[in-house]
Amino acid sequence: MKSTAAILIASCVVAAAAPDSGRHISIEQELRQAIARGNAWLKAQQKPEGHWDDEGLPALTALALTAAVRDPNLDSKAPLPPHVEKGFTWLLAQQKEDGGIYNRGLSVYNTATSLTALMAANKTAYEPAAVKARKHLVGAQWDIGEKGKTDNPNDGGIGYGSKNDHTDLSNTYLAIEALALSKRLVEDGKYGDQPDLDWEAAIKFISRCQNLEETNDQEFASDDPKNKGGFVYTPDESKAGEDKTADGRTALRSYGSMSYAGLLSFIYAKVSADDPRVLAVKEWLAKNYTLEENPGMGTEGLYYYYQTMAKALTAANIDNLKLENGKEADWRDQLGRRLLTTQREDGSWVNSNGRWMESNPILVTAYTVLAMEQLCSSIPKPAGER
Numbered sequence: 001m002k003s004t005a006a007i008l009i010a011s012c013v014v015a016a017a018a019p020d021s022g023r024h025i026s027i028e029q030e031l032r033q034a035i036a037r038g039n040a041w042l043k044a045q046q047k048p049e050g051h052w053d054d055e056g057l058p059a060l061t062a063l064a065l066t067a068a069v070r071d072p073n074l075d076s077k078a079p080l081p082p083h084v085e086k087g088f089t090w091l092l093a094q095q096k097e098d099g100g101i102y103n104r105g106l107s108v109y110n111t112a113t114s115l116t117a118l119m120a121a122n123k124t125a126y127e128p129a130a131v132k133a134r135k136h137l138v139g140a141q142w143d144i145g146e147k148g149k150t151d152n153p154n155d156g157g158i159g160y161g162s163k164n165d166h167t168d169l170s171n172t173y174l175a176i177e178a179l180a181l182s183k184r185l186v187e188d189g190k191y192g193d194q195p196d197l198d199w200e201a202a203i204k205f206i207s208r209c210q211n212l213e214e215t216n217d218q219e220f221a222s223d224d225p226k227n228k229g230g231f232v233y234t235p236d237e238s239k240a241g242e243d244k245t246a247d248g249r250t251a252l253r254s255y256g257s258m259s260y261a262g263l264l265s266f267i268y269a270k271v272s273a274d275d276p277r278v279l280a281v282k283e284w285l286a287k288n289y290t291l292e293e294n295p296g297m298g299t300e301g302l303y304y305y306y307q308t309m310a311k312a313l314t315a316a317n318i319d320n321l322k323l324e325n326g327k328e329a330d331w332r333d334q335l336g337r338r339l340l341t342t343q344r345e346d347g348s349w350v351n352s353n354g355r356w357m358e359s360n361p362i363l364v365t366a367y368t369v370l371a372m373e374q375l376c377s378s379i380p381k382p383a384g385e386r
Helices: 002-006 025-045 058-069 082-093 107-121 124-139 169-185 199-207 256-268 276-287 302-315 331-341 361-378
Strands: 242-244 250-252
Touching: 025 058, 025 331, 025 361, 058 082, 058 107, 058 361, 082 107, 082 124, 107 124, 107 169, 124 169, 169 199, 169 256, 199 256, 256 276, 256 302, 302 331, 302 361, 331 361
Parallel strands: none
Antiparallel strands: 242 250
16 A cells, blocks of 8 residues: 555654665665564464464454565565465365355454455465455455444444444554555456445544544543543544543543554555644654554553554554654664563463463464564665665
C-alpha cells in the first residue's frame, strides 16, 4: 500500500525537517542481522507437514511465512526457499469452499493473516486462492437490522467470523489491511466481478471505536484529555477498562494497540490526513508515546502493539514523532533498539505476559521480525540506493 501511504500527510505530529537518509544506517544493519536470526529460529520450528505450531490456527503459519518472504536479506529475484514453498503449500491446502483459510474457527483472523502472507509472496500461482480469501473477508462484514443502514453499533465492522457475537477493531483492521493489500488483484477484472467492502460502513464502525464526540454517535465517546482521539476494542468494550468523566458519565479508556490499529484502518480506508478523526488519534498517540508498555494495557499485547506501531507510523508517513513536550522521537531508532535488546540468545522473542497468546515464542517472534522488517523498509535510503 505504498501508494496509499504516499498521499497522506502526517499533520501535527510529523517533524518539519526532511528525513536524514543516512542516520539509520547502523541500526538498519543490526536489524537485518536480528531478522536473519529470528527467521532462522522460525525455520527450525516448522513442523514436518509444513505448518508452524498449532495446525488449528493457520494464522501462526501465515505470520511465519510473511516474516520469511519479507526478509530484506532475501534475494527478491530468487525462488522462494524450499521450506517457505512447503509452508505455502500447507497453507493453501487449508482453504475451505467458502474461501476462508481456517481450521478451528476464527475464520476472519486466520483468513486475513493468510491473505496478507499470500500477497507478500507475490506469486501469480497464489492469486486465485487470494481472490477467494478476499471474498470470504468481504462477506464477513456485518449489516444487521435494516440493510444498508449502520443502525447497529456492529454494522460495518468485522468480527472473528460468526455473526452471532460482535465485531471488533482488531479483526476489522486485519481484514481491511488484507483487502487493501490484495486490491490490485481485482481491479483489472481478470477474475471477473468481485465484491468489495462497504467502505463507508467500515469507516462508520471504525469511528464508533474512537473516543471523539464530534464523530462518534456512541454514548461512551469522551473528549476528556486522557482519552480523546484514542481507540477502544468495540463500540461497547475497551480491554483497558472504564473511566468516570467529570460529568458522571462512563467512558471507555483508549489504549495503545487499538489506537495504532485505528489510525492504520483510517489510512487503508483512505480517510484524509486532515480529517479530525485522523488528527485526533495522532494527537493521542503523540501524548501517549512509549515503548515501555502498550499504553493503557501494561505489558499485555506488547508485541502486537510494537508491530502495529511500526506499520501505522510508516503508513502515516511520519518521520520523527513530535511529542507533547515539544521534543521529537526518532521512533524507528528507538523501536528498533528496543526490539534488539529483547531478542533471546536463540534468536527468538517472547512476552513474559502471556495474554493474547504472547507467551508463544512463534507468535511473538513473527510479530517482532515483521516489525523489524517494516522498520528496514521504511528507513529513507540515499538517492543512489532507491
